Amino acid sequence: MTQKIDSKIEEAQNILEDLGLKKQYHNRICALTLLALSKIKPDDSWQDATKSNQIISKDIIEFVNKEYLADYQPNTRESFRKNALKPFVDFNIALLNPDNPSLSQTSSKTHYALSDLALETILSYNTDNWELAVKKFKLEQFPENSTDGILLSTINISSYKSILNDKIELGRFNVFIGENGSGKSNILESLAAIGAVKTDDFTYDGLSSRGVRFARPDLMLSSFLSSKQEDSIKISLEFNTKNLTKLFESTIYPANKSDIYTRWIDENKYPLEGINNDLIKSKIRQIIDEINNKADDLSVDSVLNKLFEPSGSVTADNSFDPYQKMLTEYAIFDLNTRSLRGITPSESRKTPLGLNGEGLDLLISSFNAYERDFLTQCEEFFKWLDEIITDKDDKNKGLGLKPGRSTSTLYFTDRFMLKKNNILSAENSNEGILHVLFYLALFISTKTPKLFAIDNIETALNPRLCQRLVMELAKLSKLRDKQVLITTHNPAVLDGLNLFDDSQRLFVVSRNGSGHTVTRRVRFKEDFKDKPFKISEMWMRGSLGGIPNNF
Structure with missing residues (x-):
C-alpha cells in the first residue's frame, strides 16, 4: 500500500510541475491537496477525478489522513491554506469559495474546489492527450493570456526623413543593424507616426510620447539634392492574421512646412477596410449645421478646416479594432538607468x-x-x-x-x-x-504594447548576456504574441538570432549613393545550417555590410 501511495503522490507532483507551478510547490503537502481536491485514492486512475467543494479541516485533511495514511492535525490547516491552496488559486487550479465568492477567507465555511479547466486537464493525465491538455491549460489559465495572432507583415515608407522609398517585410522578431546615421531609427519612427496620426495626435507631444524625434515639417519630409521634396509622407501597412489581410494607409501633409507647430492632416482618415460611414455622415452634418448657423463665415477654407479638424464629439471608436489598437499603442523604448x-x-x-x-x-x-x-x-x-x-x-x-x-x-x-x-x-x-x-x-x-520597438537594446549589457537575452526574447515573442523591431550596434546580439526560423529576421540598413535609406534582409541557405559560423564575426568582417568603410 505504501508503494501505491508514494506512486500516486509522485504523479500529483508531476502534474503540478507540468502545469507550471514553481518547484517550491511540488512538495508533498501540495501533492496531497491536489489528490484531495480531485478525490483520487491510491488505487484510482486520474480519469476518476471529480470536483467538489471542500473545507480544509473537514474534507481535505480528513481525506489525506484516511486515504494516504497521513497524520495532519487540525492546527495544520494554515499550512494547507498558505502553502498549497493559495498558490492553487493564484494559478487557477482551484477556486476559492466558488458557491459564495463574498465569503470571508477566515469563515468556518470557507471552501475550495478544482477549477473546471484544471479538472479537464487532470483527466488527461497518463494519456496521449496530456501534452496538448497542458498547453491548453496554460493558454486558458488566465483570460489575459489569450492572443489573436495578428502580425504586421509589410511596411511601405515614402518621404519620411532619410527614407525616400523603402519596403520592409517583417517577421515577429526583427533586428536592424547599420552604420550610425543610416536611418534605423527612422524606420522605427515611421510606425509611431502612423499610430499618432490615426488618433489625431500627430503633434510634438503626441510623437515625442511615442519615442519620435520631432522636427520642423520640412525636416520631417525627405529632402535630397537629387530629387524634389514631396509635400507629404506616405506610409502603408499590411497586417496578417490566419488567412485575413488588413491594410492601413496614411498620406500625411503639414498645413505649413516652415511652422514646427503646424497641424498635420491625414488624407486617409480611416483604414482602407471598415470605413465608418456613419461617423463621416455625422461629422458632415455637424459642419453643415454650424455653417447654417453662421452663414457669414462661409468659405472653402473654413469648410475644409472644419472637415479635417479633430472633434471631441465625433471620434472613431477603435477599442474593438485590434489593428488600430496595435498602432496607437506602438512605442519606441530607449532605456536609461x-x-x-x-x-x-x-x-x-x-x-x-x-x-x-x-x-x-x-x-x-x-x-x-x-x-x-x-x-x-x-x-x-x-x-x-x-x-x-x-x-x-x-x-x-x-x-x-x-x-x-x-x-x-x-x-x-x-x-x-x-x-x-x-x-x-x-x-x-x-x-x-x-x-x-x-x-x-x-x-x-x-x-x-503588442507591437513595439527597442532602440539600442545592448545598452548596459555584457555581450554574452546580450546573446542569451535575445534568444529568450525571441522565444517569449512567440509565447506572448508580441512583435518587435530592434536596433543594435553590438555584434553579440546577432548571435542570439536563429535566422533559419522565418519569424526571426535580420535587416541591414544603409544609405545608397543618393543618401536614401534602404533596407536589405539577410538570408542564409538551408545547407548553411550545419556549418559552424557566428553572425557577429561575419558582420565585423564586413560580409553583411552595415559597417563604416570610409576609414
Whole structure:
C-alpha cells in the first residue's frame, strides 16, 4: 500500500510541475491537496477525478489522513491554506469559495474546489492527450493570456526623413543593424507616426510620447539634392492574421512646412477596410449645421478646416479594432538607468511602462502567477540573484534600504550575502538586471504594447548576456504574441538570432549613393545550417555590410 501511495503522490507532483507551478510547490503537502481536491485514492486512475467543494479541516485533511495514511492535525490547516491552496488559486487550479465568492477567507465555511479547466486537464493525465491538455491549460489559465495572432507583415515608407522609398517585410522578431546615421531609427519612427496620426495626435507631444524625434515639417519630409521634396509622407501597412489581410494607409501633409507647430492632416482618415460611414455622415452634418448657423463665415477654407479638424464629439471608436489598437499603442523604448532606478521623474505618457524605463516596479507587482513565473528566467542570467521583490507599501524604505531619492519599490536579494543584509534596492542594484528585467516584463505582460520597438537594446549589457537575452526574447515573442523591431550596434546580439526560423529576421540598413535609406534582409541557405559560423564575426568582417568603410 505504501508503494501505491508514494506512486500516486509522485504523479500529483508531476502534474503540478507540468502545469507550471514553481518547484517550491511540488512538495508533498501540495501533492496531497491536489489528490484531495480531485478525490483520487491510491488505487484510482486520474480519469476518476471529480470536483467538489471542500473545507480544509473537514474534507481535505480528513481525506489525506484516511486515504494516504497521513497524520495532519487540525492546527495544520494554515499550512494547507498558505502553502498549497493559495498558490492553487493564484494559478487557477482551484477556486476559492466558488458557491459564495463574498465569503470571508477566515469563515468556518470557507471552501475550495478544482477549477473546471484544471479538472479537464487532470483527466488527461497518463494519456496521449496530456501534452496538448497542458498547453491548453496554460493558454486558458488566465483570460489575459489569450492572443489573436495578428502580425504586421509589410511596411511601405515614402518621404519620411532619410527614407525616400523603402519596403520592409517583417517577421515577429526583427533586428536592424547599420552604420550610425543610416536611418534605423527612422524606420522605427515611421510606425509611431502612423499610430499618432490615426488618433489625431500627430503633434510634438503626441510623437515625442511615442519615442519620435520631432522636427520642423520640412525636416520631417525627405529632402535630397537629387530629387524634389514631396509635400507629404506616405506610409502603408499590411497586417496578417490566419488567412485575413488588413491594410492601413496614411498620406500625411503639414498645413505649413516652415511652422514646427503646424497641424498635420491625414488624407486617409480611416483604414482602407471598415470605413465608418456613419461617423463621416455625422461629422458632415455637424459642419453643415454650424455653417447654417453662421452663414457669414462661409468659405472653402473654413469648410475644409472644419472637415479635417479633430472633434471631441465625433471620434472613431477603435477599442474593438485590434489593428488600430496595435498602432496607437506602438512605442519606441530607449532605456536609461536613472529612469529604471526610479530617480529621474517620468516624462513619458506611456503606461504601464515609460519609454525610458519608468513604471517597471508597478507593472511587475501587477503580474499574475503565470506571468510572474516567467521572471524566474532572470535567475539564469544573474547567478547572484535569489529573489525579485516588489514592496508595494515601500516598507523597506523605512528600514533604510534605499537612500530616498528613488521612487521605485523594486528590490533584489543576493544569494551570496548574509540573510540579514542581502536586500538591494533598484537604486543600489547593478544596472544590468534592471535592463534585462524591463525587457522581460515588456515581452511577458499583456498590458504592454503588442507591437513595439527597442532602440539600442545592448545598452548596459555584457555581450554574452546580450546573446542569451535575445534568444529568450525571441522565444517569449512567440509565447506572448508580441512583435518587435530592434536596433543594435553590438555584434553579440546577432548571435542570439536563429535566422533559419522565418519569424526571426535580420535587416541591414544603409544609405545608397543618393543618401536614401534602404533596407536589405539577410538570408542564409538551408545547407548553411550545419556549418559552424557566428553572425557577429561575419558582420565585423564586413560580409553583411552595415559597417563604416570610409576609414
